[in-house]
Amino acid sequence: MRNDTLKSLRKPVRTLIRGGIWLGALGGVSALVPLFGLAALADALQTAPPDLHRIAILAALIVICAVSGWLATTLAMGLTHLADERLQARLRGRIITHLGVLPLGWFTGTHSGIVRKAVEDDLTELHYLTAHHEVERVRAVSQPLIGLFCLSLLNWRLALLAVATWPLYGVAYLWMMRGYRENLQHMDRDLAAISAAIVELIRNIVVIKSYRQARRIHNDYGQATSRFAAFYGGWAGRTARIEAISALLLSVPVIMLTSLAGGYHLVTAGQVTPVMLLAEIMVAITLPQSFQTLHTGNAAFKKAQAAAERLEHLLSLPILPAPTHPLSPRSAEVTFDHVSFAYDDGRPVLGHISFTCAPGTVTALIGPSGAGKSTLARLVPRFYDVTEGAIRLGGVDVRQLDRATLYKQVGFVLQEVELLHGTVRDNIRLGKVDAGESDIIAAAQAAQIDSVIQALPQGYDTIIGDKHRFSGGEAQRIALARMILANRPILILDEATSSADPDHEVQIQAALSHLARGRTVIVIAHRLASIVHADQILVLAEGQIIQKGRHEALIAQDGCYKDLWEVENRAQPHAHPAETEGALPC
Numbered sequence: 001m002r003n004d005t006l007k008s009l010r011k012p013v014r015t016l017i018r019g020g021i022w023l024g025a026l027g028g029v030s031a032l033v034p035l036f037g038l039a040a041l042a043d044a045l046q047t048a049p050p051d052l053h054r055i056a057i058l059a060a061l062i063v064i065c066a067v068s069g070w071l072a073t074t075l076a077m078g079l080t081h082l083a084d085e086r087l088q089a090r091l092r093g094r095i096i097t098h099l100g101v102l103p104l105g106w107f108t109g110t111h112s113g114i115v116r117k118a119v120e121d122d123l124t125e126l127h128y129l130t131a132h133h134e135v136e137r138v139r140a141v142s143q144p145l146i147g148l149f150c151l152s153l154l155n156w157r158l159a160l161l162a163v164a165t166w167p168l169y170g171v172a173y174l175w176m177m178r179g180y181r182e183n184l185q186h187m188d189r190d191l192a193a194i195s196a197a198i199v200e201l202i203r204n205i206v207v208i209k210s211y212r213q214a215r216r217i218h219n220d221y222g223q224a225t226s227r228f229a230a231f232y233g234g235w236a237g238r239t240a241r242i243e244a245i246s247a248l249l250l251s252v253p254v255i256m257l258t259s260l261a262g263g264y265h266l267v268t269a270g271q272v273t274p275v276m277l278l279a280e281i282m283v284a285i286t287l288p289q290s291f292q293t294l295h296t297g298n299a300a301f302k303k304a305q306a307a308a309e310r311l312e313h314l315l316s317l318p319i320l321p322a323p324t325h326p327l328s329p330r331s332a333e334v335t336f337d338h339v340s341f342a343y344d345d346g347r348p349v350l351g352h353i354s355f356t357c358a359p360g361t362v363t364a365l366i367g368p369s370g371a372g373k374s375t376l377a378r379l380v381p382r383f384y385d386v387t388e389g390a391i392r393l394g395g396v397d398v399r400q401l402d403r404a405t406l407y408k409q410v411g412f413v414l415q416e417v418e419l420l421h422g423t424v425r426d427n428i429r430l431g432k433v434d435a436g437e438s439d440i441i442a443a444a445q446a447a448q449i450d451s452v453i454q455a456l457p458q459g460y461d462t463i464i465g466d467k468h469r470f471s472g473g474e475a476q477r478i479a480l481a482r483m484i485l486a487n488r489p490i491l492i493l494d495e496a497t498s499s500a501d502p503d504h505e506v507q508i509q510a511a512l513s514h515l516a517r518g519r520t521v522i523v524i525a526h527r528l529a530s531i532v533h534a535d536q537i538l539v540l541a542e543g544q545i546i547q548k549g550r551h552e553a554l555i556a557q558d559g560c561y562k563d564l565w566e567v568e569n570r571a572q573p574h575a576h577p578a579e580t581e582g583a584l585p586c
């Protein structure tokens with residue numbers, strides 16, 4: 001299965017790789033000819049008088065074979081590098097295209113690591129395999145085989161002599177690899193424990209320090225590293241000793257000594273000539289390199305297989321289906337028609353939700369944490385597709401709109417405001433790429449952020465993330481300015497005031513009022529005070545709408561909303577949203 005994945009990924013460049021493999025084999029074999037040629041040359045030089053014609057032919061043959069061997073190898077590498085380049089370009093293209101059609105919801109999870117790993121690490125693993133390993137491997141296999149075959153043509157004893165130390169090496173190698181897989185898994189587990197301790201330390205550093213728990217976390221980290229050191233020290237020590245012995249068995253001096261000792265007997269017994277022995281030595285000393293190449297190549301191959309599987313997984317993630325006959329919405333009305341939704345785990349998050357947002361009205365969603373407010377709001381711009389029912393924009397199912405039309409209709413400002421690395425101007429201009437300076441400034445003014453930007457030494461040219469960082473509330477107002485510029489008829493605002501302090505919240509509310517004017521807005525709110533004028537308030541609990549209506553109507557009836565209103569009014573005027581929310585009675 002693993003091999004199939006790798007094969008199918010590399011199928012488009014298979015011909016180039018095969019060409020590289022054949023040329024690599026040719027290069028490996030050609031590189032052997034000079035070795036035998038040198039031995040024959042030594043023989044020719046011994047004869048008296050020297051046969052100059054034979055010497056010249058041999059010398060020319062040696063040079064031609066050495067050069068053509070080098071050429072074949074270079075060409076082989078050229079072909080495999082070309083294959084790799086095409087494969088990388090193709091895979092990058094496929095990744096980018098696929099990322100472009102994945103549901104937006106996929107990106108809100110913790111998936112950025114997968115994309116980074118795919119684009120950086122996994123493609124690099126494939127690079128080594130495609131561009132280098134195939135040619136190196138075919139050389140590593142063909143050279144010893146042909147070398148030994150030629151030696152056995154001269155005298156089978158020479159071929160045996162060339163591999164005399166191999167059985168000992170084989171035993172040492174098998175000994176070294178005993179329990180390799182289990183030990184590797186053990187090592188992975190220990191390393192994962194160390195990583196977890198580091199991640200825990202970094203992620204929670206503020207909490208850890210403020211509660212003086214640094215020592216406990218250091219202890220966890222210390223124990224994890226000690227466990228790893230104890231295990232790895234034992235394994236690596238044993239392996240290193242055996243590796244040293246096996247390396248010695250394949251070292252040039254040991255091979256030469258063995259060849260000379262064995263060769264001496266063969267020469268004195270008249271079974272081979274000294275020149276034949278010279279050829280044997282030259283072949284024998286090239287063999288360990290082949291072992292080394294096969295050994296490292298095998299590890300690279302396994303890594304590439306795992307990388308191919310990860311890439312295949314990424315590329316096979318289900319995409320957001322595109323309509324075959326896209327339609328256009330007839331108005332900015334939003335309708336939820338018996339919508340149910342469950343994430344991949346299958347647990348129902350929303351059940352049979354129905355409501356309509358008339359064009360140009362504000363609908364507020366409230367409810368306890370985990371009620372499904374964000375999920376509901378994110379279904380409109382198709383972060384995910386509904387499991388049952390339908391969401392319609394201007395009477396058209398969102399699944400019948402092509403992506404460009406959908407995003408032209410629906411704008412969203414989410415909990416995590418994303419400002420890109422670039423100037424403030426460019427960040428606002430994202431809303432409308434051809435916007436002029438006056439439009440940008442007008443949008444920033446409407447979003448109550450212009451004065452903050454103007455006060456910066458570089459104003460709208462300030463690079464975000466370089467020397468300047470905006471506060472959460474400021475970042476949100478920049479995102480709102482962007483949205484004002486984008487001028488979408490339908491807006492989804494998810495907890496747009498959550499990271500603002502009370503002073504900033506007033507400004508954000510002003511920006512929101514400007515933005516909401518004349519648009520259909522669905523806003524997730526944590527403070528009821530900010531939504532008392534909403535045209536419609538939906539109270540959600542456990543994925544169901546439990547109350548619906550305007551503020552006045554809702555506080556006039558017993559229920560969750562009235563309780564919440566009382567809790568909020570009893571609480572300190574500027575309670576943090578989460579505090580009020582934690583006190584939700586429903």
Ligand SMILES: Nc1ncnc2c1ncn2[C@@H]1O[C@H](COP(=O)(O)OP(=O)(O)OP(=O)(O)O)[C@@H](O)[C@H]1O
Nearest residue numbers: 109343344349367368369370371372373374375376
């Ligand atoms: N990507 C996801 N995969 C699986 N379950 C999820 C995912 N996102 C949210 N959930 C679950 O769906 C339910 C509703 O979550 P959601 O974020 O929509 O609630 P919420 O009312 O917006 O909460 P909050 O006010 O805390 O943001 C929760 O049980 C949550 O654990």
